[in-house]
Amino acid sequence: MELPNGTAVQEFILLGFGIKQPHQFLLVTFFTILYILTLAENITIIALVLLDAHLAQLPMYILLSNFSWLEICYVTTTVPRMLLDLMSPPGVISFNACFFQFYIFFSLGTSESFFLSAMALDRYLAICHPLRYPQMISQHSCYTLVAACWTIGFLWYLIPVILISKLSFCGPNIIDHFMCDIGPILSLACPPFGNIPSFCQIAMNAVVLINVPFVVASYSTVIFTLLKKSNQGSRRKAFSTVSFHLMVVTLFYGSVAAMYLAPGGEDQSGLTKAVTVFYTAVTPSLNPPIYCLRNDQVKEVLCRVLKKRVRWLRRKETFGTILL
Numbered sequence: 001m002e003l004p005n006g007t008a009v010q011e012f013i014l015l016g017f018g019i020k021q022p023h024q025f026l027l028v029t030f031f032t033i034l035y036i037l038t039l040a041e042n043i044t045i046i047a048l049v050l051l052d053a054h055l056a057q058l059p060m061y062i063l064l065s066n067f068s069w070l071e072i073c074y075v076t077t078t079v080p081r082m083l084l085d086l087m088s089p090p091g092v093i094s095f096n097a098c099f100f101q102f103y104i105f106f107s108l109g110t111s112e113s114f115f116l117s118a119m120a121l122d123r124y125l126a127i128c129h130p131l132r133y134p135q136m137i138s139q140h141s142c143y144t145l146v147a148a149c150w151t152i153g154f155l156w157y158l159i160p161v162i163l164i165s166k167l168s169f170c171g172p173n174i175i176d177h178f179m180c181d182i183g184p185i186l187s188l189a190c191p192p193f194g195n196i197p198s199f200c201q202i203a204m205n206a207v208v209l210i211n212v213p214f215v216v217a218s219y220s221t222v223i224f225t226l227l228k229k230s231n232q233g234s235r236r237k238a239f240s241t242v243s244f245h246l247m248v249v250t251l252f253y254g255s256v257a258a259m260y261l262a263p264g265g266e267d268q269s270g271l272t273k274a275v276t277v278f279y280t281a282v283t284p285s286l287n288p289p290i291y292c293l294r295n296d297q298v299k300e301v302l303c304r305v306l307k308k309r310v311r312w313l314r315r316k317e318t319f320g321t322i323l324l
Contacts, residue, residue: 111153
């Protein structure tokens, strides 16, 4: 962490989007609305699962509610800090805060990757082995699976982040990004790097190589099983559910591939920021409606909760009128 003049790096400067003041206001407005919308959507899903005793016992909705909580944490890791820097540039962030954001961001991303695999497993068992499904993925085993996704996600990048934080940073301490990401941070470090960049790349690739083939194999088997079904109604409904799941998987891994597999360089900084914005701010707002848009059970529970709320408000209004 030593600069050439012998002083230690205490903070980094996030350049953000590098836009002029009038456009900053538009970005602040857009991301504030998007952040509130994302919180509202995901909190609604969590609340519906907690309020409905039937949904709370189903593995699919246990996974979905945890996935919604993950999305809330994911967007909160980056968007509030980004809004703060847009409203009061320059974006000065301490060394420890930068690495903490880096660790949480990658840990949540890794957890999301394993949650997508868990959801693929759930759909595979539900559609390909419907009679054995309750025994193969009980409520207890589902909670074990959820705990494993969170634990693996937050342990996976612990050592790489610690190793990177121990590197020497030669300066300047300016990060051409709106968040602390692995590429911009490593670009500020000075040799010798040792095997740290290779180790980080292996850790990143391992997450993809473990989860992507599993997800592809699971949904391929599901689609093949659905094609053999004779009941057109149930097949159409299952295809609809699976297609929305595949849409979420494509959004996530498509963004990750565009971000970390695209060629680097200075001319790629704008693309890097755009892709990062998409999978850190936009995608978490799209996932709840994608998962629940064609989900009859969620819509039924939502209508039931809203009707109860309306009846309660009417009774409250009537009681207030009587008192007056």
